[in-house]
Amino acid sequence: MTDRTAPLLEVRDLSVSVARDGTPTRILRGVSYRIYPGETLAIVGESGSGKTIGALSVVRLLPPGAKIDSGSVLYKGKDLAALPEEELRGVRGAGISMVFQEPMTSLNPVLTIGLQLAEPLMEHKGLSYSEALPACEKLLEKVGITDAGNRLAQYPHNFSGGMRQRVMIAMALACGPDLVIADEPTTALDVTVQAQILDLVDALKKESGLALALITHNLGIVAQRADYVLVFYAGRVVERGPAEHFFKSPSHPYSRALLNSLPKMSDNPGEPLKTIEGLPPSFDEDLPGCPFAPRCPEVFDKCRSAEPPEFRTGERRGSKCWRGEPGFKP
Ligand SMILES: Nc1ncnc2c1ncn2[C@@H]1O[C@H](COP(=O)(O)OP(=O)(O)OP(=O)(O)O)[C@@H](O)[C@H]1O
Ligand SMILES: [Mg+2]
Known part of the structure; x- marks a missing residue:
């Protein structure tokens, strides 16, 4: 506690x-x-x-x-x-995690959303990419992104500004800070x-x-x-x-x-x-x-x-x- x-x-x-x-x-x-x-x-x-x-x-x-x-x-x-x-x-x-003021510049344009969302879980929790994916899907759902499973394979340019901001928030929450x-x-x-x-x-x-x-x-x-x-x-x-x-x-x-x-x-x-x-x-x-x-x-x-x-x-x-x-x- x-x-x-x-x-x-x-x-x-x-x-x-x-x-x-x-x-x-x-x-x-x-x-x-x-x-x-x-x-x-x-x-x-x-x-x-x-x-x-x-x-x-x-x-x-x-x-x-x-x-x-x-x-x-x-x-x-x-x-x-x-x-x-x-x-x-x-x-x-x-x-301690951060959600930056400029979400557009904080996401890597050449990596899928799934990879970027999985990254903190792989780094801090020692999960493999495939182990991290179900958690990533849940995180996207939590921040209100529908069709989360398919969305993970997409790139930042496939997301609207508001959706990218939500991805940043999901990333910040990923490891339970x-x-x-x-x-x-x-x-x-x-x-x-x-x-x-x-x-x-x-x-x-x-x-x-x-x-x-x-x-x-x-x-x-x-x-x-x-x-x-x-x-x-x-x-x-x-x-x-x-x-x-x-x-x-x-x-x-x-x-x-x-x-x-x-x-x-x-x-x-x-x-x-x-x-x-x-x-x-x-x-x-x-x-x-x-x-x-x-x-x-x-x-x-x-x-x-x-x-x-x-x-x-x-x-x-x-x-x-x-x-x-x-x-x-x-
Ligand atoms: N990368 C930087 N290099 C040099 N000076 C900077 C840099 N970032 C901020 N500053 C300066 O530091 C001061 C504080 O900036 P800061 O970005 O913290 O303001 P802020 O309160 O977040 O403003 P805003 O509400 O516009 O985001 C400003 O004078 C700004 O010009
Ligand atoms: Mg500022």
Whole structure:
């Protein structure tokens, strides 16, 4: 039985940089969070805020030029940030699997779907191709692909975009992982299939304690499915906490702006949608202060001179905003 009270993954103070024209640029700064078994953790934030780099750094699948500068990623008593590549390969796919943001580029066009789906089972479970096939067929059925037996002999180009995305999800689930990190996994799927896949993941969460780290721009899915939310801004986790708190009483002004930009039933038809004014800061300029200060409707002097640390706002809750500093008076 999985102990659901001990964290499955603990990311501590993770910083990552990418070399651009030879100069390292800090992309992630001091990212910390925990994921517990059976939990759905949603990772939200604007495009370019570091969600994908944050996910890839967990299993060290960073793009060329990117590297972990400091911090640790604890999983089953091991620090994945420091684990030899050889050992890490045993974790990827088997313990922690990924559904990548671009399913089209993640499948090999010259191999059959069957071979690609069987690969993790052959590598991690020691099965032969013919032994793995029945499991592959079941996996395809589980993600809602009909005629699964015949489909296994086909190639990625025979599948639609949404079907390829489902194959990626099936591959991620193949070895019964503890944690699936899914980067925008349902964007190419229609809402019915999307719900079916998320239901499947929910069932696995209950059954086996599977945990899901879900990167998404869809706050509707977050509201329905997430237990816990991380809000990324400019490579930092500016707010973290249980999903119900994030929606009912967000602590960080950026979280409030994000939620305010959602269309509401009560909005007047024809009125423009609310947007967050301004642009996120460039990673190249190292400005003092809070990275959200230039766009923040609640900014005050201190925000421009010193970057706020995380202030605890409750059980497993925190916000990097000076307004949360103990003793703060508006
Ligand atoms: N392969 C790469 N090489 C260099 N820089 C990169 C690379 N991938 C991402 N970056 C940079 O890292 C920063 C964070 O990017 P990341 O892809 O993590 O954002 P994201 O939050 O996932 O955005 P989106 O919502 O658009 O997927 C961006 O400034 C981006 O330009
Ligand atoms: Mg991304």
